[in-house]
Amino acid sequence: MRQPWRVAVVGGGITGLAAAVRLRDRAPAGTEITVYEQSGALGGKLRTGELAGQAVEFGAESFLMRDPAGAESAAVRLVRRLGLADAIVHPTVGQAALAVDGGLRPVPGGTLVGVPGDLAKVAAVATPDADADRDDGRPLLGPDEDVAVGALVRDRLGDQVVDRLVDPMLGGVYAGRADGLSLVTTMPALARAARVEHTLVGAVWAAQAAAPRAPGAPVFGTLVGGLSTLVEAAATASGATIRRDAAVRDLRRTATGWALTIGPTRDPELVEADAVLLAVPARPAARLLGGPAPAVATAVGGLDYASVALVTMALPEPELPELSGFLVPATEGLLIKASTFFTTKWGHLRRADGLALVRASVGRYGDETSLQLTDDDLVATVHRELSKVLGGPLPAPVASHVQRWGGALPQYAPGHLDRVAAARTALRAAHPTLVLAGAGYDGVGIPVCVRSGETAAEEIITALGGSGS
Template identity: 85%
Template structure:
């Protein structure tokens, strides 16, 4: 392989930037890394903004502190590598609630994404089925099998546990429904435990025991000053050439690597690269793969996405409960599916003389029509529904912001992990210098995306002849 390597990263979200950071650390000196970002901003769904003079996240709000095995998450490891570990802050209020039967009830403890490890603890919000979770003498999940989360939990614990607890928890993360989402992809620890355990409660307890958390250890973290700091630091540390407003329209294999067609049709730029990391959502990735690996492109392009909107209100002196926020089951009939009392949850942002920031998430998979209204109408609806849930009229906002994320959240149906594995195996065999990274393949959340990008970088390093380390 000629030196220096030339690696193109298509997509400037956190997955693409994590790939660039790993390449810089592990690839031979002099490797040329270029990040092509179609929009004018890096970071993807990580976007820190300002409202009423206060910083607020207009996209992802936080990251998990631990990985599935109980160690430091990939997001924490990246922050540490970038010199930001000392800037990690944690929620000052951790208790969240569920909006059930017109009131707020605390989210029960001891659950795994809403799936209970103790049935007695969830009776405040949902009644398990009378014959719940009987041991049938065999594991819940066969080797290699995958089911929807809703199908498994309904069969073991009944409808109420799914509709009032599991569905809103998954909806808050994926904007999807438990009955559609893959257990293996969305809850891998539970899926692993279900292959040996005979009851769902037993599987939850086994999954929790496999990744123990020290008492009082924080679950979530963010960065003082906002998550855009992680984006900026990663871009700088990578030493990559950053090309904003640079849409990659075509990807063509060559005798020595790849040719990228960049920019408008009327004035295209042709760029040569030895390897490519595709760190873009599934559909744009499928378009680029169509001429390279049609079968893989069809599989990748079949992944569907949910659209959401985040509405943030700056409220003067509201009477808010001492909660981090609340989740809303779809059965409650509200547009809001989740709300965060931002300046309550994140005490480092609260100002004695400033307004409270409250953020609501709206939009569920299959209900995109609910978002086809003006920003002002979304703000009014959110304000009205927040007042209804809290049982008191909230003051009029002094400022508001609507952030729309079209096609933001992948909907992983059962079998997703196997389909992605097959695509990657096919690409590895035919085009080893082409790697996929991002939420469309490996799951949502900042740590998963960081790990996905780093793994793609390692694949490229191996394909090009090994690292310098």
Template identity: 65%
Template sequence: MRKRIAIIGGGIAGLAAAVRLRDRVPADTEIIVYEQSGALGGKLRTGELAGVPVEQGAESLLFGAPDGGESAAVSLARRLGLGGALVHPAPQPAALAIGGRLTPIPAGTLVGVPGDLSTLDGVALPESDADRDEGRPLLAPGQDVAVGALVRDRYGAQVVDRLVDPMLGGVYAGRADQLSLRVTMPQLARAAETEHTLRGAVRAAQALSKRVPGRPVFAAVDGGMSRFVAAAASASGARISLGLPVRELTRTRHGFHLTLGPAPAPQTDDVDAVVLAVPAKPAARLLADAAPVAAQAVGALEYASVALAAMALPAGTRLPELSGFLVPPGEGTLVKAATFLTRKWPHLAAPDGPVIVRASLGRAGEEERLQLSDRTLFAQAHAELGALAGQALPEPDGFWIQRWGGGLPQYAPGHADRVASARESLPPGLALAGAAFDGVGIPVCVASGERAADHVCKYLEEL
């Protein structure tokens, strides 16, 4: 009998699930992607500024995987025929903005956690004598702690505040003292189960990461991430339903019943299996009937709100010889990171073209600082960027503000165990995917969607 599969959520995790399903299920299987907004892609969205494509969400993806192979996102891009469209950043250094001065980011750290404290000159004063071998591993098997707690205990406050916090903040918009080590740095967490010092754990984690010499770390899609999204949607062969939210999900004898659309005029659909690829709060609401234990675990995840400010500065504007910089929270600025896009990504630059700068604004717990009009928010970002870069920036030829309210998950210690418990309590045929569960970053979300699709395939094969 012909099967029907619903994917709730049209971000990259949901679309990756749809492509994997299309590759694995019988040709007559119907795949439906329900996306409540008017566009696919989630946090992957390409805008335009002064004729240049500029990402309004995720800017790039990791090219390699920890095992030495290509990341799940690169493999998916090749599956979609976009392998030749992958481009890489120029070899430009990045910096930290500390005390009004741009200081090179120390080399050889693991998301800001150093394995060699001698590299930190000018950035932080570590408490090196605190990282003593006490005759036992740093963590018990499976134990999870906040990144900040471990690093403060072993290296002192300045290493966390000036190095680890801005590095983590650039990815998660969160603080090291609240973020799970096991989710944000899984290799370091595993190494800490056997190593007796943090320096030893960092070095062990770095040794386990099989970097291929000469391979770039990051990649982007020429033409923008929206091209990636469109290619995935097309390859999936799925029926795409936009602007029709799924309001209820209930289990039936033969699968799942969906209630869609506005309450006064609901629509319904019945499917054999579901991939749920939406943020934590809507996921918890949808799981309330079909999987109440999972709903409670999933709903505990908090999110940070951020905004992006992009500006097109006049051609010839001189900026520091950097790809960009990160700003520690202690500097007190709204800007937490900046990227000099047309210097970092050569495919975006033209000899007489604009100089594009993109800044990330706001951190977890700072939502009230974003409650300004677009123009006021831009004016503050523009002024702070000039001060941080050590020069007054000219007025731009254009700008935009992109807000991501509740956009970045904040993984508290124990998150991985909570998600594992939630998955164990799900009814057969229902799978979870996306950043709410498995971590941020395009490769992680792609892999999460593909695992969810594999789970659904196995379930349908056993019916």
């Protein structure tokens, strides 16, 4: 393989940037890394903006501090690598609520993404069908089985646990419904336990015991100044050439590597690379794979996505409960599916003037007609529904912002990880210097995306001939 290597990273979200940093750290000195981002901004769904003079997240809000095994998450490790560890802050209010029967009730403890490990603790929110979760003398799942989360929980604990607990929890993360989301992809720890345990409550206990958390240890973190500081630091540390407004329209195999067609049809630019890392959503990835790997393109392109809108309002001295926010079951009939009280949840954002930043999420998979409302109508509807849930009129916002994320959240049907593994195996066999990374394949959340990008970078290093370190 020629030296120095030329690696093209398609996609300037946190996955692509984490991959670029890993390439810089592990590839031979002099490796040429170029990140192609079709928009004018890096970071993907990490976007820190400003409202009423305050930095606020218009995309992802925080990252998990620990991975499923209890070690530091990939996001925290990247933060440390970039010299930002001193900027990590944690929520000062952690208690969230559920909007049920027109009022707010605390999210019960002892659950795993809403699936209870102690049926008594969820009684104030839902009535489980305890008799259904009996020991039938065999594990809940077979060795290679995957099911929809909703199907398993409805069968073992009844509809109300799904509708009032599990569905809003999953909806807050994926904007999807429990009845359509893969257990193995969205709740891997529970899936592993379900291959051994005979009851769902027992599986929850086993999954929690397998990844114990120290009492009082923070679950989430963010950065003072916002998550865009992570994006900027990663871009700098990668030493990559950053190409913004550079859409990759075509990808072709050459005798020595890859040819990428960049930019508009009327004035295309052709660039060459030894390896290509696709860190873009599944559908644009499928379009680029259509030439070199059509079967993989078909498999990848079948992944569906949900669209959401985030409505943020600056409210003058509102009366808010001492909560981090609340989740809304779809059965409540509200447009909003979740709300975060930013200036309550994050102590470093609290203001002396009493101005509060409140954000609500709108849009569920399969029911996105609400997103056709204008920005003004979305703000008005969210304001009205928040007032209703909180039991009194909120003050009129002094500023607001609507961030629309079209096709933002992947929907992982049962069997997703097996389909992705098969697609990657086929791609690796045919084109080892062409790899896939990102939320569309490996799961949502900043740590998962960081790890996905880093893993893809290591695959490229191996394919090109090994590390320079």
